[in-house]
Amino acid sequence: MGEGRGALSDHDAARERAGHLRALIRHHNYRYYVLDDPEIPDAEYDRLVAELRVLEARHPELVTPDSPTQRVGAAPVAAFSQVRHRVPMISLDNAMSDHDLAEFHRRIVAALPNRDPIVYTGEPKLDGLAVSVRYEAGVLVQAATRGDGSTGEDVTSNARTIHSVPLHLIGDDWPAVLEVRGEVYMTQRGFEHLNEAARHRGERTFANPRNAAAGSLRQLDPRVTAARPLRFCCYGWGEISTAPGDSQYRMLRRLAGWGIPISKELRRVNGLAGCRDYFEELGRRRDSLEYDIDGVVFKVDQIADQASLGATSHHPRWAIARKFPAQEELTVVESVGFQVGRTGAVTPVARLKPVQVGGVTVANATLHNMDEVKRKDVRIGDTVSIRRAGDVIPEVVGVLLERRPPDARPVELPSHCPVCGSDVIRPPGEAVARCTGGLYCPAQRKQAIRHFASRRAMDIEGLGDKLVEQLVDLGLVREPADLYRLTAEQLAGLERMGEKSAANLIAALERSKSTTFARFIYALGIRGVGETTARALAEEFAGIPDLEQAREPERFQERGVEGVGPVIAAQIAGFFAQAHNREAIGRLLGAGIQWPGPSAPTLAREDRPLAGKTFVITGILSRPREEIATWLQELGARVTSGISKKTDYLLAGEAAGSKLEKAQSLGIPTLDEKGLRTLLDRP
Ligand code: IVH
Numbered sequence: 313m314g315e316g317r318g319a320l321s322d323h324d325a326a327r328e329r330a331g332h333l334r335a336l337i338r339h340h341n342y343r344y345y346v347l348d349d350p351e352i353p354d355a356e357y358d359r360l361v362a363e364l365r366v367l368e369a370r371h372p373e374l375v376t377p378d379s380p381t382q383r384v385g386a387a388p389v390a391a392f393s394q395v396r397h398r399v400p401m402i403s404l405d406n407a408m409s410d411h412d413l414a415e416f417h418r419r420i421v422a423a424l425p426n427r428d429p430i431v432y433t434g435e436p437k438l439d440g441l442a443v444s445v446r447y448e449a450g451v452l453v454q455a456a457t458r459g460d461g462s463t464g465e466d467v468t469s470n471a472r473t474i475h476s477v478p479l480h481l482i483g484d485d486w487p488a489v490l491e492v493r494g495e496v497y498m499t500q501r502g503f504e505h506l507n508e509a510a511r512h513r514g515e516r517t518f519a520n521p522r523n524a525a526a527g528s529l530r531q532l533d534p535r536v537t538a539a540r541p542l543r544f545c546c547y548g549w550g551e552i553s554t555a556p557g558d559s560q561y562r563m564l565r566r567l568a569g570w571g572i573p574i575s576k577e578l579r580r581v582n583g584l585a586g587c588r589d590y591f592e593e594l595g596r597r598r599d600s601l602e603y604d605i606d607g608v609v610f611k612v613d614q615i616a617d618q619a620s621l622g623a624t625s626h627h628p629r630w631a632i633a634r635k636f637p638a639q640e641e642l643t644v645v646e647s648v649g650f651q652v653g654r655t656g657a658v659t660p661v662a663r664l665k666p667v668q669v670g671g672v673t674v675a676n677a678t679l680h681n682m683d684e685v686k687r688k689d690v691r692i693g694d695t696v697s698i699r700r701a702g703d704v705i706p707e708v709v710g711v712l713l714e715r716r717p718p719d720a721r722p723v724e725l726p727s728h729c730p731v732c733g734s735d736v737i738r739p740p741g742e743a744v745a746r747c748t749g750g751l752y753c754p755a756q757r758k759q760a761i762r763h764f765a766s767r768r769a770m771d772i773e774g775l776g777d778k779l780v781e782q783l784v785d786l787g788l789v790r791e792p793a794d795l796y797r798l799t800a801e802q803l804a805g806l807e808r809m810g811e812k813s814a815a816n817l818i819a820a821l822e823r824s825k826s827t828t829f830a831r832f833i834y835a836l837g838i839r840g841v842g843e844t845t846a847r848a849l850a851e852e853f854a855g856i857p858d859l860e861q862a863r864e865p866e867r868f869q870e871r872g873v874e875g876v877g878p879v880i881a882a883q884i885a886g887f888f889a890q891a892h893n894r895e896a897i898g899r900l901l902g903a904g905i906q907w908p909g910p911s912a913p914t915l916a917r918e919d920r921p922l923a924g925k926t927f928v929i930t931g932i933l934s935r936p937r938e939e940i941a942t943w944l945q946e947l948g949a950r951v952t953s954g955i956s957k958k959t960d961y962l963l964a965g966e967a968a969g970s971k972l973e974k975a976q977s978l979g980i981p982t983l984d985e986k987g988l989r990t991l992l993d994r995p
Contacts, residue, residue, distance in 0.1 A: 386469035440497030502541030931965030
């Protein structure tokens with residue numbers, strides 16, 4: 313085969329494959345964004361896109377602007393250019409009450425006397441910003457904001473980054489020119505994540521999902537927009553070369569068929585009664601929707617009727633927005649309290665003059681952290697706007713500075729935990745202040761005990777979350793040491809606990825007492841001290857007394873522990889500075905928790921009790937084999953997988969097979985777990 317022909321057929325094959333991949337990706341986008349029913353896992357979808365990228369990188373001449381790989385990539389602009397809407401983007405009339413809705417219906421009935429009943433479509437009024445997206449020959453060519461209704465801004469490069477906006481329609485029966493109109497919005501969750509990240513970086517947050525969506529779409533750099541969790545939902549159309557249906561409902565269904573997402577809540581309802589039912593129904597579900605809605609939109613379904621009803625210069629006469637109560641209201645901050653979360657985070661909470669927000673009375677709203685209080689400059693006595701949406705905790709979004717009374721007082725972080733009295737510290741550079749009473753503070757109790765018992769900490773088998781919940785709620789356990797005082801009788805009396813499982817748990821508690829220093833440190837749940845840091849601390853410090861003495865952050869840093877910078881040093885020192893915590897540790901050690909040779913892990917490798925010994929592990933043991941291996945390695949041993957003459961010991965659990973036989977035939981000593989402990993006691 314000649315080179316030329318080879319290259320040509322390679323090119324043809326690549327083009328075919330690229331076309332096939334694009335069609336597949338479009339289909340899966342449709343399943344995901346329109347039907348909300350993906351056929352393949354995300355990883356598989358990502359694989360298709362990755363394959364297409366590789367193919368396009370190898371054959372740049374095959375890249376098309378509507379390829380799903382081409383969503384981001386346009387250069388930043390200095391300003392948006394203007395787009396004139398060929399069909400104006402008018403607004404909606406509002407119905408604030410049931411009376412207003414009845415009036416609207418009455419006008420429709422009067423104008424369409426022989427329709428009985430009037431059929432309407434109902435759908436949520438999404439709270440985002442209106443955008444018009446233009447397709448020519450099935451390909452996205454332009455996207456524009458509403459602007460003043462006749463002229464908007466060209467946001468094509470940004471709209472292309474929104475994954476639910478198709479770059480190319482699916483099927484082949486779409487009109488040559490099709491302008492779809494809908495809302496670009498953000499889900500509650502997307503909004504929360506975005507603000508959380510901004511708070512983390514110490515940046516300004518958005519007041520609500522609508523502002524976040526508008527701010528994100530109107531970015532001059534499309535890469536910024538691409539990183540924002542925007543979505544698109546179509547509710548109508550503008551210019552269209554041939555209308556594919558005679559009713560609002562059927563038109564929207566056709567658009568969906570071409571890959572354009574429409575509301576999952578779109579319904580056809582009959583007459584005023586149907587509208588009322590739909591409004592009530594959606595109102596009940598408002599808080600459980602993923603996105604903010606500020607009302608319900610009703611539209612006369614028949615397009616011919618819409619045409620005969622016409623429009624004013626502001627809004628169509630055939631549609632109305634029946635509004636829900638607002639999700640933002642004004643009220644006064646009467647005081648600021650501090651709440652302690654299960655991880656010890658001390659959160660400022662505004663105590664408010666009670667106010668109705670979205671149909672619910674709100675008396676408290678979160679201020680997130682002290683940085684936010686400062687950034688928003690919230691003071692006691694201020695008039696603030698409060699937002700409550702979905703099941704998200706109400707929050708203070710901003711202050712009306714012009715209403716600040718002269719005696720408004722600044723908010724101060726308390727020096728002691730309002731729950732347990734331990735010191736509150738705010739490590740340098742951290743936004744969140746924390747209670748240092750980790751082992752002792754009632755607010756952190758369940759979390760502390762759950763962590764203490766977890767597999768990588770003390771590994772108390774059978775002590776799950778539900779059980780911790782019960783033990784703490786019944787007052788049987790207040791701190792980790794209480795676990796070791798539990799009796800089988802106490803346990804057997806609990807929900808879903810038989811005598812057998814009670815006995816098992818007692819045995820597991822007993823087993824957990826033999827641990828390593830590193831695990832014990834990790835189990836204390838000191839903020840910022842994960843397994844790796846715990847191991848590093850166990851290497852550096854000779855034991856608990858040594859650790860407890862390094863109570864100032866500087867002392868920690870002097871010891872130069874790997875992975876411990878100023879923030880973690882402050883947390884560790886803060887933890888050990890609390891007498892409550894030191895006492896709780898004392899009670900744990902008193903309960904019999906121990907690790908081989910109190911200072912064993914701090915010994916140089918060659919001085920460790922099992923230094924120079926080679927172990928092989930086999931059979932079923934009390935813990936996973938890899939954990940036992942780590943433990944042996946911490947004690948200085950080498951752990952290998954096969955028996956040889958160099959093996960010093962075989963650690964054999966139950967049902968040991970061929971390795972046991974081989975060890976025996978080579979005369980290599982075999983130990984069970986008990987034997988290993990005996991060996992460690994007498995090194
Ligand atoms: S229809 C000619 N339907 O509300 C009809 N608008 O207050 C024009 N909106 O600018 C709009 N959800 O941004 C329509 N299901 C929906 C909507 C909706 C949200 C927004 C849209 C519009 C504004 C009017």
